[in-house]
Amino acid sequence: MAENYDVIVVGGGNAALCAALEARGAGCRVLVLERSPEHVRGGNTRHTRNIRCSHAAADQFFSGPYSEEEHLTDLIGVTGGPENLDLAKMAIRESSALPGWMSAHGVHWQQPLAGTLHLGRTNRWFLGGGKALLNTYYRTAARMGIDVRYNALVEDLIIENGRFDAVRLKNETGGELIRARAVAIAAGGYEANIEWLKRHWGDAADNFIIRGSPYNDGTMLAALMKRGAKSIGDPKGFHAIGVDARAPKFDGGIVTRLDATPFGIVVNRDARRFYDEGEDIWPKRYAIWGTLIAGQPGQIAFCIVDAKTIDRFLPPMFKPYQADTLETLAPLMGLDPGVFVHTVTEYNRAAAGNTELHMDRLDGNSTRGIAPPKSNWALPIDRAPFYGLPLRPGITFTYMGVAVDECARVVDQSGKPFLNVFAAGEIMSGNILTKGYLGGFGLTIGSVFGRLAGREAAKYARA
């Protein structure tokens, strides 16, 4: 058995670092085990930009107040009601302390970014984005004397009679055991495990694009479940948006998102429309497109816009397909020209007479006499050149995780908490997020429960 620690933290993203910093702050000897190489440390946290926090008043970085009540109403609105309301309320209550805590651990802030999601009142932007956040936390951790090991894949946990004893690290010689008095597990979701996704989605999962880290494969979630942890959340459920089909398979991050959907129409591989592109405002609908496209043949779709709207959304990362006629655009996307022209012509007939586009509201410029309808922003697609943007499901994170109690202790199938096994972040977010998502709330959960897991692990270790 290798060196003894008070607290081992498994994972190297936001939740893990919050746990490590708190445990070290409480005087523990802490080891962080991050399976990735150092230059890509930090999992999906690398891609983040802002965190959602309750606050009483506007300040230099929030454009207005955001009460706990409003925060909870927003959460219930998107999730339909959290799995564990008490934990959700705790996350919201504790979120107000996060900006202060983060600043005390070196984080700097920047003015809210404008853009399609309009989050300046509810969310706080950290300067430099997720990589800067992580670099700051790792620097602070080093200063505080926290040990970090990279390329450290934890493949199993030794737990006996509800009590954690050691982690087993994978290495060439067959595995290394490292003991500690408590463990905090913050190893993300299982969205990068295509085989796992296939259990629920079949071969369709081969066509999914994973927006974040290839290292979040659920090894720790599986290990916890094997040791009797209670799972929580829909195993098929994930947060998924429409990303450019030409994006890299993993880790494309934020820039591969396509924001064009409400400005045009979306057709599938058969060149047919399949959903109302103007159903609601973008922040409320962008996250349905991943799952919608996952249900289409070949898991591919194409957003079609024309010269009137091509400059109205965030510029795409990859060049759109472009042609002067609809007939010549179709083959560039591999679509049947006859069906494609018919689809656009029928849509244009249903949108005839609409000339205005008011993206700041539901403008009521809808189609008439077509199914599915386009309920708002339905301008005809009739001014060359015409453009096509290929879309695939871009998986952000999975919902299923392990159940925890109000001390962030992992709970077993009988409802009893393990003595010294704590979890934080995406691996337990299913306690709160059952479906849907509030922008910036992933970091809220990870920070609140990471801090809690670190404090509680330290309390156990030093008792």
Ligand SMILES: Cc1cc2nc3c(=O)[nH]c(=O)nc-3n(C[C@H](O)[C@H](O)[C@H](O)COP(=O)(O)OP(=O)(O)OC[C@H]3O[C@@H](n4cnc5c(N)ncnc54)[C@H](O)[C@@H]3O)c2cc1C
């Ligand atoms: C493109 C994109 C943008 C996003 N933007 C935002 C945003 O602006 N705000 C927001 O709140 N949320 C955002 N999210 C969601 C956010 O990334 C997550 O909610 C949050 O980062 C999760 O933190 P975490 O610490 O739980 O997991 P992660 O940050 O993913 O960290 C998991 C860590 O565990 C490590 N690991 C995994 N398995 C093992 C193992 N077996 N052994 C050792 N280590 C292991 C990984 O290498 C990684 O370091 C975004 C996600 C994506 C993909």
